[in-house]
Structures are given as structure tokens and as C-alpha cells.
Amino acid sequence: MRDSDITVWLVDDDPSIRWVLEKALREAGMQATSFENSGGLLAALTDNAPDVVIADIRMPGMDGLDLIGELHKVNAQLPVIIITAHSDLESAVSAYQSGAFEYLPKPFDVDEATRLVRRAASQGVAEQSSREVLEFPGLIGQAPSMQEVFRAIGRLSGSSMSVLVTGESGTGKELIARALHEHSPRSEQPFVALNTSAIPAELLESELFGHERGAFTGADKRRLGRFEQAHKGTLFLDEIGDMPQPLQTRLLRVLAEGEFFRVGGQTSIKVDVRVLAATHQDLEAKVARGEFREDLFHRLNVIRINAPPLRERRPDIATLLEHYLKVAAAEMEIQPKSLSARALGLLTNFRWPGNVRQLVNACRRLTVLAPGREIREQDIPAELGGDFGRSSNDVDWQEALALWAVQQIDAGRLDVLKNALPEFERTLIRAALAHTGGKRQKAAELLGWGRNTLTRKIKELNLG
Secondary structure (H helix, E strand, C coil): CCHHHCEEEEECCCHHHHHHHHHHHHHCCCEEEEECCHHHHHHHCCCCCCCEEEEECCCCCCCHHHHHHHHHHHCCCCCEEEEECCCCHHHHHHHHHCCCCEEEECCCCHHHHHHHHHHHHHHCCCCCCCCCCCCCCCCCCCCHHHHHHHHHHHHCCCCCCCEEEECCCCCCHHHHHHHHHHCCCCCCCCEEEEEHHHCCHHHHHHHHHCECCCCCCCCCCCECCHHHHCCCCEEEEECHHHCCHHHHHHHHHHHHHCEEECECCCCEEECCCEEEEEECCCHHHHHHCCCCCHHHHHHHCCEEEECCCHHHCHHHHHHHHHHHHHHHHHHHCCCCCEECHHHHHHHHHCCCCCHHHHHHHHHHHHHHHCCCCEECHHHCEHHHCCCECCCCCCHHHHHHHHHHHHHHHHCCCCCHHHHHHHHHHHHHHHHHHHHCCCCHHHHHHHHCCCHHHHHHHHHHCCCC
16 A cells, blocks of 8 residues: 555644644655544544544543544444553553554654554554453563563453463563463463473473372372363463473373373363463574474464563663562552662663562562661662672672572572582682692682692592
């Protein structure tokens, strides 16, 4: 469809928004007409009809969502683009479930708006089911990367198809999965979550599929697995990339046939389950290495949503801090604390290697440890980018160690100290030996050990 053939009607009670959009669309060669309220636009429908409508979500009288309903009584395929200053998950889902083609958060780029109109005119409106919108406050964000997540959840709100959620540890992949469930036709049914990396491989099969009494030592009664628990609802499999290959084969069969056997069972169990999976790993690379079944990957990867890392969402950090400081205060039944401008600046500029999970834990820590009602610059610990606890001679290695520890703990790693101590000792021993030119007696003195202790450690740590 050529731009000169596209007719666009705009409705917004803000004259400046109407002027900017009308000017941009006309400069692109489109035919643009603006209205200050929904009533005027509906009255004009008796004589003509546009190819695309752009409407503000909140206006005096009939709002944008109600306008969609009236327009679709006349033409169910008319694309309506909703403009909203409230670009949260609830607004996104409300727009899509009301039948919007797309939503455009304010402030918007006029070139993006023009491209969106072209796409709407050429593709038409996507049908959406109309259901009650459920509030889901855990997902917060104004950043463009989070708006893409909201759009994806909104588009899938009438669907039960499989979704693969990818992203670094701590980015909120389970929150996205829960939002997909809450805004799906299965929302009244169970949401069952299982972290496959947290269950020993020998027990994971029983966790997924259940077992019969006597199936193995300790199985003193029948147990329903997560698939049966999630019947008619949603099963969320977190860290799917860690699933052992034999279980990948069984999972593939369940996804393909909708039935399985309990461990030790002889009767086939049929289930109706929507499977959502998540991983922080590169599954395509694992497939290429033969570590993950390609056919299972394609079964799970029907739709993919990427959870963005917090460092790519800096505009959201202040909002997230405010929200989770309130959550932490509510958990402890105290008044929420606020951040001084300088403290907020430090936390906003911090890289947050542990992502939102690290931010949530930081809010709990600051709520407990910071004196007074306001969290000040001097209250921010070194591992969060502040000065508290720093020593001028020890800043670099302590900060690096703290960041590493936070990443490991937030990623759910086990035996962090057990794994770190040998590497810590290897590093110090190598440095001491390098400084003394390989002389063990002098190196032992630098480390505060006897020579025999150093010799034993070198042997234990395979340092030669």
C-alpha cells in the first residue's frame, strides 16, 4: 500500500499531540485527519472510513479502549493504534485484549509512529480475545526493551502456545512466565514452576512425571508429578538447558503426544498442559554441540521472549528501587525508606551484574542496615558501587570479589565458598612464588605459612 493511499484518523484531547502526528503523517505523504474526542470521530464514520486509527488511551468521555469496541462494531478489521503515557504491563495487555493493533508509549518517536501506521495499514488488525485484565505488578518498566516484553505478553494473551523465555540470571524470567499464564485462557488453572537445575538428575524424572508406590527405594506411596499438577494449566520449566538428555527425550514425547507414564507405572497418563520454558544459556549453541535435542528446542521455541538485563534498562532502575524498597518495608512491617539524590545516582549508575534479583536483595539489605528514613550515599556498600566498607588499599580486589560473589549467589550456584577457596589460594601462591623467583621458603613467609604447608598446598592444588 502506497503512503499516499493511506488515510489516518487521529483522536487525542491534547492538541499538541494531534499537531505533531498530523504533521508527521502528512509529511510522509499520508492523508491525516484529527479529532479532539471519540464522539467526533464516530460521527465522521457515517460518511467515510479510515485505513488506520490512532487514539489516546485516556480521554474525557469515551476513552481509547471503549472507542476500539465501537469501531470494531462497524469494522472488526480496522487497525487501531493506542497511544499511552502509562506504558506498563497492564496498559499493554488492556490495549491488546481490547483489540488494538499495537500500542505506542509516550513520548514516542514520530518516525516510529509513521512506520507503525504503514504496517497497520498493510497488515490489518490482529484479533484479540476480550478478557478481564489482571494486574501483575512484578513486571515494571518504561525502557524500550521492557515495552517489547509487554507487547509480546499482550499479543499472546489469547494464546496457549509454548514460549521460550531467555535472558541472564536474575532478569525476571519467571515473572514473565507468570504474566503469560495470568493473561492467558488458562489463568484460572494451576501455574506450576520447576527449576530443573535445582533438582538432582536422578530425582528430576519423578518430579516431572510422578511415580508409583514401590517404583524405587523410598517410594512408599504414589506421587503426582508436575505435569499432572499442572493439568489444564501451565508448567514453567526454568533452566531447561540443564535438563539431562534422557529426560529431554521424555519431555519431547509429552509435548508431542500429551501423555506419559509415571515412574514405575504401566498406565498412560494424558494431560493438557501449556509448557513455558526459560534458560540463561545459548540453546542454539548447545544444540550445535549435541548437548540439547534440536527437535525439543524447536518444540519449545515456538515464540521467544527475551528478558533484558538491568544494565540495558537504566531508565527503569529508579522505579524498581522505589517499588522494591516499599516491598521490603512491607515484608518487615515498617515504613518504606527513600533514597537521597546522591544515593540514587550511585545505584542508577551501578552495572547490576545480578540484574533485578540483585536489586531486590539490595533493597532488603538497605532497608535493614541503613539508619534513618533516608538511605544516603554513605550507606551504599562497595559491592553496589558505593564507598561503605571500602579501604583505599583494598578497593579493587574486594570489589571484584564482591561482584563475583553476588553473580554466583544470584545465579543459584551451590558450594560457592568451597569452589572459590582453591582458586583464591592458587592465585596468592602463584603471586608469592613469582615475587620470590620460585623460592618456596620466602614465598611461605609472605603468605604467613610454614614451608611444609606451602609444599602441601602446591601438591593439593596441582601447582607443580
